[in-house]
Amino acid sequence: MEDLKNKIFCGDVLEELKKIPDQSIDLVVTSPPYNLKNSTGNGMKDGRGGKWANAELINGYKHHSDNMPHEEYVEWQRNCLTEMMRVLKDDGAIFYNHKWRVQNGLMQDRQDIVQGFPVRQIIIWRRKGGFNFNPGYFLPTYEVIYMITKPKFKLAKGANSHGDVWDIGQAKGIDHPAPFPIELVERIISSSDGKLILDPFMGSGSSAIAAKKLGRDYVGIEISPEYCEYAEKRIAEESSQLEIAL
Incomplete structure (x- = not known):
């Protein structure tokens, strides 16, 4: 595991996960692509962009179109979760951030992805703000974090005093279409005693920071490769700031 620590591996998520030994990771914190360009409710599916017309995500992620057939996307994410469970220690947990949305007029709550996995709790991440051009439902202002646990997982001392609704704003000034706020990841990691943290969708590097x-x-x-390079740059900058602070 020493060869894996504090490194970002650039490659296909399932192929890279399979290289990690069984029960070697203490905590997984991640937010996968949401398959937004296959969504009927935001105008992306037909290419117009809808409320996201000026957003970078209209073009998808670099090296990922974010536009898979729904059944294929679900199978992919379930395979990813299965690998995450394999590499997780018996006292570990996965914090899996996703977003519910309305598809064809009905709620899509991601149960087709997480069903069968040991979900112990759902945390509401209230992001604040946003836009809603659909007159059929209220403005969505939150995402969900599924806490998927191994049997022996316990929170760090005092962490159970946090509620299950977290008011944390979205990340700003990050060169990535959907960055994880560092404050959110810090809340998760500090709530665990885990020493080795895995993020299989590292993106801009917030989990590493x-x-x-x-x-x-x-x-x-x-x-x-572009996000890997950007994440490494952010991590190096943050490490320099930490050294200065010390």
């Missing part, structure tokens, strides 16, 4: 700030080690996986 949060781990470093809390004195933990990380392992990252990211398919895009």
Whole structure:
């Protein structure tokens, strides 16, 4: 595992996950692509962009179109979760961030992805703000974090005093279409005693930065070489700031 610590591996998520030994990871914190361009409710599916017309996500992620047939997307995410469970220690947990949405007029709550996995709790991440051009439902202002646990998982001392609704704003000024706020990841990691943190959808590097700030080690996986390079740059900058502070 020493060869894996504090590195981001650039490649296909399932192929890279299979290289990680069984029961070697303490905590998984991740937010996968949401398959937004296959969504009927935001105008992306037909290419117009809808409320996202000026957003970078209209073009998808770098090296990932974010436009898979729904059944294929579900199978992919379930395979990813299965691998995450394999590499997780018996006292570990997965914090799996996703978003519910209305599809064809009905709620899509991601049960088709997480069904059968040991979900212990759902945390509401209230992001604040947003836009809603659909007169059929209220403005969505939150995402969900599924806490999927192994049997022996326990929170760090005092962490159970947090409620299950977290008011944390969205990340700003990050060169990525859907960055994880560092504050959110810090809340998750600091709520665990885990020393080795895995993010198999590393993106802009927020999970690694949060781990470093809390004195933990990380392992990252990211398919895009551009995002890998950007994440490494952010991590290096944050490490320099930490050294200056010390």
